[in-house]
Amino acid sequence: MSRTLRAMMIVLLVASCGGGRNSGPAPGNLDDACAIVSERPQYLRAFRAAERRWGVPVHVQMATIHQESKFDGNARTPYRWTLGVIPMGRQSSAYGYSQALDGTWDEYRQENRRFTARRNDIHDAADFMGWYMAKSNESLGISMADARNQYLAYHEGRTGFSRGSYNGKPWLLRVSAKVEERARMYEAQLRSCGRRRGLF
Numbered sequence: 001m002s003r004t005l006r007a008m009m010i011v012l013l014v015a016s017c018g019g020g021r022n023s024g025p026a027p028g029n030l031d032d033a034c035a036i037v038s039e040r041p042q043y044l045r046a047f048r049a050a051e052r053r054w055g056v057p058v059h060v061q062m063a064t065i066h067q068e069s070k071f072d073g074n075a076r077t078p079y080r081w082t083l084g085v086i087p088m089g090r091q092s093s094a095y096g097y098s099q100a101l102d103g104t105w106d107e108y109r110q111e112n113r114r115f116t117a118r119r120n121d122i123h124d125a126a127d128f129m130g131w132y133m134a135k136s137n138e139s140l141g142i143s144m145a146d147a148r149n150q151y152l153a154y155h156e157g158r159t160g161f162s163r164g165s166y167n168g169k170p171w172l173l174r175v176s177a178k179v180e181e182r183a184r185m186y187e188a189q190l191r192s193c194g195r196r197r198g199l200f
Contacts, residue, residue, distance in 0.1 A: 034193035054130030063183035097125035147183035
């Protein structure tokens with residue numbers, strides 16, 4: 001096999017292993033839910049599928065994904081540095097639209113037999129989020145529509161939430177309030193454009 005052909009095959013292989021479906025750049029206007037789903041109709045399909053399967057409203061999913069990754073399918077946590085110049089790995093294994101951690105993602109894939117699911121695929125990320133929030137509803141009694149508390153359980157883990165770990169983190173309480181506010185905003189926007197465009 002010639003070097004050129006071998007090089008081309010390696011390039012194609014690497015390209016095929018790149019970002020998942022729809023993991024390109026984030027939509028342009030993240031403050032307008034209607035603009036997001038208009039620019040990325042596959043997002044709306046993913047959120048609706050997760051809502052049908054798990055019961056988590058579209059606007060709650062969207063507000064959480066906005067907070068976690070700003071709709072960037074390749075989002076990762078920042079690097080930790082020693083002496084300001086030596087990288088010591090990332091702050092956590094969180095990755096993708098939903099910023100799922102390695103262990104939680106593996107649990108989701110195992111439990112749902114979705115072994116090819118990818119965190120940088122919006123359909124898989126939305127389904128993961130629906131699964132996680134449905135479990136929070138089941139074990140903690142958090143309403144599917146309660147964006148604030150669903151986010152706190154999502155961020156802290158269900159054990160941390162049940163212990164009230166978030167109460168010692170004023171910054172996180174502020175963030176969860178912003179998630180709730182954004183969920184309300186997205187809900188109103190989707191209701192408005194949904195009527196006009198027949199989306200909902």
